Amino acid sequence: MALEEIAMEGPEARVSDKVARLTETCSRGWERFFADHDDHQAPRFVPSVPERVFAVLEEVTTRNLPPNRVFCEWGSGFGTATCLASLLGYEAYGLEIEEELVRLSRAIARRLGMPVEILCTSLFPEGYEAYSGVDGLELVTPESRSDRNANDEDRGLLRYDGMEIAIADIGLFFASPWPEEQALMQQLFDAVAMEGAMLVVYHTDKDIRVFRKV
């Protein structure tokens, strides 16, 4: 895998009024959602701590690490990180598989006046999927099925349903996976992102990792 891990300086983010309003609105949204759903109805979902996510996204942005200002959240839940990226000046997309979360996150973004796009689709583009092997989850790609290596042209054509831009046009990805999916997110990023793109992976509020595709 050709990923380079980038050390973060870990500054405490200055939380502006806009960021505070956004995190409060999103938090109220998910508190209400969990109050309305019992454990069996709610998707398996632990939201990330928005202030920590914002601190890392802000540092990545002020250090100019992404090659452009297009952001995509893999598994966007209530869309908090997607809205935070929009506040930081990104054209921001969230991909979420649960329809109800898509509906709620779109409503929250509208209420906040955030021009984000939340798509109800899988973070695995067509032809890609997770396979549960003996060593844990592995990424299956069209190339792994055909023994052929993807080239830049293949990558340039790859897109998500409903998204006008290609996946290769996304400069910054964010994911907050379950522990068993953390390596899988890196594999997917390595397989589909453009060279120079960045991936922020939230493991816990004290462990947020940043990678560049080299």
Ligand SMILES: C[S@@+](CC[C@H](N)C(=O)[O-])C[C@H]1O[C@@H](n2cnc3c(N)ncnc32)[C@H](O)[C@@H]1O
């Ligand atoms: C741990 S939650 C994180 C939510 C949000 N990113 C955050 O940081 O608070 C994972 C989210 O990914 C969604 N998800 C799971 N599998 C997915 C898939 N294949 N494609 C898109 N979303 C998915 C879940 O429904 C859930 O909302």
